[in-house]
Amino acid sequence: MPTQPDPVLRLLWRHGAGEPQGPRRGRKQRLSVDDVVDAAIRIADRDGLSGLSMRLLATDLGLGAMSLYTYVPGRDELLALMVDRALGRRELPAMPDGLPDRMALIARVQYEELQEHPWLLEISGLRAWVGPGASDRYEWQLSGLEGVGLDDIEMDQTVALLSGFVGSVVQAQQRIRQDERTSGLTQAEWWAANADELDVVMAGRSYPLAGRVGAAAGEAYQAATDPAREMEFGLARIIDGLMSYIEGKQAAQR
Amino acid sequence: MPTQPDPVLRLLWRHGAGEPQGPRRGRKQRLSVDDVVDAAIRIADRDGLSGLSMRLLATDLGLGAMSLYTYVPGRDELLALMVDRALGRRELPAMPDGLPDRMALIARVQYEELQEHPWLLEISGLRAWVGPGASDRYEWQLSGLEGVGLDDIEMDQTVALLSGFVGSVVQAQQRIRQDERTSGLTQAEWWAANADELDVVMAGRSYPLAGRVGAAAGEAYQAATDPAREMEFGLARIIDGLMSYIEGKQAAQR
DNA sequence: CATCTATTCCGTACGGCGTACCAAAAAGTT
DNA sequence: AACTTTTTGGTACGCCGTACGGAATAGATG
Incomplete structure (x- = not known):
């Protein structure tokens, strides 16, 4: 009694010869x-x-809202298609020589991708479907x-380590950008505007390391025009x- | 002309002497x-x-919906309070000897925290307020x-590297759990149920490495009763x- | 050609969300 | 007792995803 295959697979692999x-x-x-x-990706990028x-997507495409559902079963599935297509559209450079x-x-590819499509990081708690884009990648x-x-x-595990790290770096960057967008203040301005308040409110507690390191990091990052330096x-x-680790393994084998 | 201090700070540091x-x-x-x-954290944990x-939170507390807004300015601010309180409630063990x-x-502390409060990973695109819990941590x-x-x-950067990595590991775990929950199938069952469909749909494309590695990883992970092994x-x-890196720096200094 | 059938399109509607607004209730101040 | 301040909670608004059903349009069939 085999379970039914996942209906979204047909949609993800729609360009194959299987159709x-x-x-x-x-x-x-x-x-x-x-x-x-593509239209959905454009909106999400913005x-x-x-x-x-x-x-919004429907009217952007000149459709009635419900007509979208003849293309896509629902929003979650649309998001899955967006992820896979975003992955699939990027051309993958040839691998260089040194490991x-x-x-x-x-x-770096992961980094650029996440810069281009920040919403990729917002997709959590969603199923991870296997599509051509993800597979190629x-x-x-x-x-x-x-x-x-x-x-x-x-x-x-190595792939997961590399791309997971990049994800966390970009997520940190985005959070800073988000802070600046919603507060209307740069990091430096925010700390300046809240320094007195923090003194009052933190009364009693002291953060010697956090204060020193936070200040140093704040200065360094704000001065960094190239955000890639964080990475x-x-x-x-x-x-x-x-x-x-790899060299250790090879030495042990010899 | 100083900008007004962030009103949420008062709420975050509400236990201090500043009130x-x-x-x-x-x-x-x-x-x-x-x-x-606390009630919000309990619900989010579940x-x-x-x-x-x-x-839901209001009725859970025996309040009318709008009465919540006398405690908290809005949902985003509530989330900020939840984050800081979750961080603050955990007691931080003494640091051992070796670096x-x-x-x-x-x-490990980060890992356990994210296991306990998985919603911490869902909070992205939110401002990063500085509260006592985050500061202590x-x-x-x-x-x-x-x-x-x-x-x-x-x-x-080292702190960011360590906790960022942990975040990505736990996020990967959660995605697997999410898949199993919404599909009602374990990873192995899903692949079994969709193997034929994937053959049809992938017609033409081949993934020698992904197939081999994916299969090996799938077997290893599913057999792993201890999910911490991934980390x-x-x-x-x-x-x-x-x-x-640190040893290299010390050697250079000498 | 007309008719049937499958599919897309789209207006309406339902339940849920965050929350603005406002009147009633309850507490401290005078 | 009158006034002021705050909490409470009902109603309502504008969003959201999407279930449903009728109208429009295409190919298949007579």
Whole structure:
């Protein structure tokens, strides 16, 4: 008694040869699923996930609200399609020679992707469907780690480590941007405006380290015109750690 | 012309000595802000952030919906209070002796916290207010890295690296759990139920590495009763990388 | 050609959300 | 006792995702 296959798979892999594509009965669709997904991505890039409503998307496409549901079963499924298409649209550069460079490239691609589509980070608590975009990406990531001495599980964990780290870095950046957007103040201005209040309110408690380090970090980050600098430290440490692990494995094998 | 201080700060630091606390006019509040925040945390622990609505919380507390707004200005502010209180309620263990153990402890505390309050990961796109819980936590994290040879900015980045990594690990775990919950199938069952469909739908494309690695990872993870195993690999590499960086700095200084 | 059937389109509507507004109730101040 | 301040909670507004059903339109069939 096999369970029914996931209906969303057909939609995710709609460009494959698996689709019949014969001339079908009934009124024709004015648009394609790709049109819908692309428009949704455009809106989400601009206004975030919360700014993407089915009604808005529909009118943006010149459709009535409910007509969207002939293209896509629901909002969650639309989001899944958006994720996979965003992944799929990016062209994946050839892997360079050195392993550290390949790791850095995996991270950099992820970084640029998340800068371009910040809403990818807002998608949590959603199912992780396997589509062509995600599959191509995963295959590409693994191709950079194949044959270097890692076993299969370690390859998977390495990919997860690299892209997970990048995700957390970008998320931190976004939070800062969000703060500045909703408060209308830069980080420096906010601290200046709230310094007195914090003195009052923190009465009794003292944060010697947090105060010192926070101030230093605040100055450094605000001066940084290149936000990618935040990533350098962590990525360098991670790659170091991974390389020395791999070299250790190779030495043990010999 | 100084900007007005952030009104939420008073609420976040409500337990400090900064509050006047004299007997005030008017009808008395039946509950305290802590009661409200604790009830909200309880609901979010059980049903996630999307299951926490102002109406539900109010009736849970025996209040009318709008009465909540005398305790808290709005839902976003409530979430900020929940975050800070969740951080503040956890007691922070003493730092052990070795630096690697201290790093591991920082990560482990974060890990346990996110397991206990999964909704902490759902909070993104929200402002990052500075409250006593977050401040205590940050101070504690830094105390584990003080005097080891890192400068202030590196200390901040190290904390970010450790807790960011943990966040991404737990998020991956949650996504798997979410998949199993909404599909009603375990990972293994899902793949079994969709194997044929995937063959059809992937027609033409091949994923040699993704297929091999994915299968290996799938087997390993599903067999893993201890989900913390996922964290070990990455954390070990990160700590290695950090330690060798610090040792390199010390050697250069000598 | 006309008829049937499958499909898309879209207006209406339902329940849920956060929360603005306001009148009634309750407490302290005078 | 009168006044002032605050909490309470009912009603309502504008969003949201989407269930439903009728009208429009296409190919398939006679």
